[in-house]
Amino acid sequence: MTNGTPAIEAVDVSRSFGGVRALTSATLTASYGEVHALVGENGAGKSTLIKILGGVVKPDSGIIRIDGADVTLSGPSAARRHGVETVFQELTLFPWMTVAENLLVGSEPRGPTGLIQRRRLATNAEQVLDRFGVERIDPRALAGSLPLAQRQILEITCAFMREPRILFLDEPTSALAAHEVAWLFGLVRRLRDDGACIIFTSHRWGEVSSLADRITILRNGAHVATRPSFDEHEAVTLMTGRTIDRLYPNKPPQPVDADVVFEAEGLSDDVLQDVSLELRRGEIVGIGGLAGQGQRELFLSLFGARRLANGRVLVRGERRNLRSPADAIRHGLAIALIPEDRKTEGLMLPMSVRDNLTLPVLDRVSSGGVIRRGREQLLVGGAIDRLQIKTRDPALQQVATLSGGNQQKVLIGRWLLTEPDVLLLFDITRGVDIGTKHDIYELVVRLAAEGKALLYYSSETEEIAQLCHRVLVMREGRVVAELADAEADAESIVAASLREAAPA
């Protein structure tokens, strides 16, 4: 850490969005030669602060200083002139343009005629990609055709390529696998050792404590503490403002002789290969494996959202043909699926919390086609209490203005109202803060205790290990291992996902 003038400072910065206060008086000071972590719950204001310092959002009040001088950032290009680069949480790639065009937009190589030279564009981009160790991304591919992790890597490369003096990374690792995170950390450390200032956010405490030289905690849009390190328990308390003794609740005993409510046999198509599973009442079954091994396809197929070539599904012992999600809902299934990029598929963002919650049960709350507000209110109130959704007015507040974690709660809450027997939960804790995670875990366990059958996938293996009674490990569309409760710790799940990775 260097002394002297801080690289970038935010002093008492505040900002509201349509009456919702995102930042009340946030303060952040970061120096050259340090990696600074910015942590806090969803809705604590991390992203807003980064957007303000990156020039995308203007603060309502407060002072921004770069190299000790007060600055007004009129836009992202103004921030860039001060040497500030930002990797935003929402990716800023152009999906229908090539990787090369994305990398070099604004600095394309020109020929003697002044026109852009396509061939040099591609070779220049190739050089950039090679320099950052991402040789395998094709500069001529359309950015939108890359898998999410590669898009994130491309976005990161774009920022590093410009050799920033101050770099913001807003949840850069949320879509990355372990070896990709290691790659990013290598780049960050190298840039820091060159004297730059890097500020990043992450919900993974392990990443924060291993990478950060200093940590700033935000809560409810205000600065709480800045120190070189915190122990995890202390940090969680400061972030949430409450004490969470144990992150994972006790799971209810495994129901060995309960009825089988849901069975799938021999599901196959172009991705899935002969997948079979059964769920008992009160059972939480985990789906493990590396990312992208057919888990998502499995969940969608079980919910009737994908057409299967082969296999059958039995609900409460009876064979059911799930041709659409409507069929699945009718037979007592529900799904909460958080897509990789968290663009909350399935929520009507401009509509209110109430309307989003009651959408699948409109028939039940209306008589003769007219919605009975009283009945509706009862259901909505119940769901909000049960899930502890933080909303000021469910009938008026748009879902779009909720924080990410609360949006994810709404997505789950909606399906609870349909009173399903079987819940398919796909990565429901992706990108949510530790407090919300804790709430969601408790809910999952409570639902199992109530006798619901749950199928649970998460991109965090530890979660699966802690919450599930049994774990099915998937690889290349197949179930390659089944681990019973006693043997299903995170290491053995990872080991099982990798075991047959080498071709036989």
Next chain:
Amino acid sequence: MIATEAKVTPPVRARRPSAWERRRLAIAHSTPLLLAFVILFGLTGLYVVLFYRQLHSFPGVFEWTSVVNTAVPTVLVAIGQSIVVVTRGIDLSVGGVIDVSNSLAATQMHPGLGSMLAWSLLILLLGACCGAVNGALVAYARLQPILVTLATLAILQGVAIRILPEPGGAIPTSYSSALASSSGPWSILFVLGVALLWLALRRTSIGVRIFAIGNDEYAARAHGIPVRQVKVITYSLAGLLAAGSGLFLAASTTAGDAAAGDVYILTSIAAVVLGGVSFFGGRGSALGSIAGAFILTVLTNVLYFAGIDPLYQSFFQGLFLFIAVLLGSLLGRLVRVRS
């Protein structure tokens, strides 16, 4: 986790595609464009066949000249429309710009190189200014493109009626023969010219920015692209091209009509649709729209020689458009599944 962290592998494991795969992807990417040209050639063949069946001869210089001269105004306005559509906008006012430029040319232009040149430039400039006003309202006042251009369309239509209350006026014959010569399909040179300009535009920074905005306006802003200026330029180009279209129309019909442009509002959009330019923005080529403009022109001839009652013409045009779009979407899905 522990097992994988020990050895640091490069972040992306997939290999770069081979030249063959790349070519296949490029073809998949330009399916809509290719489809537009396939339809155009198919339809042209049909025209020749029908023509021969009726008249026992092949279409000659006169017929091809007429096809090209009829198509050029649509081509010009369709290219402008494409540029706007690429930024996820739409410009209805192109019809009004054609009305005004057409009426102005028919009333103001006199024989003599000076007058013709001066009025042509003035009218083109006026078109660009109208476009700039649209662009400013869209970009700075943040109004919806369809609302803005609907309003400016009505205003321009009103202005055109003031300039030329009844169809008529006159265009210097030298102007007509210079632009829309009836001795041969020389005006195809205009089409080639604008096609080349389009290809050049694609390789300028303004071209890249136009596409970037259509891809993702937020991302474009985050990349430091001056989104508002680029939008003003986009609509100005559309206005400029619409004015050019009005001038050419005046030259080829040798007279003016204050309502001449109205039909081009919808044909320009139809040409863009046929050309495969995505209305979701950021994707497509004006070359496709050029093909689209020709498709619409040849289609009228095909319907005529197929002996279809002119009263039903628009019915069949609609049907054709519907089938073409359906075909494009099916083909697109097919290619996506395979790649």
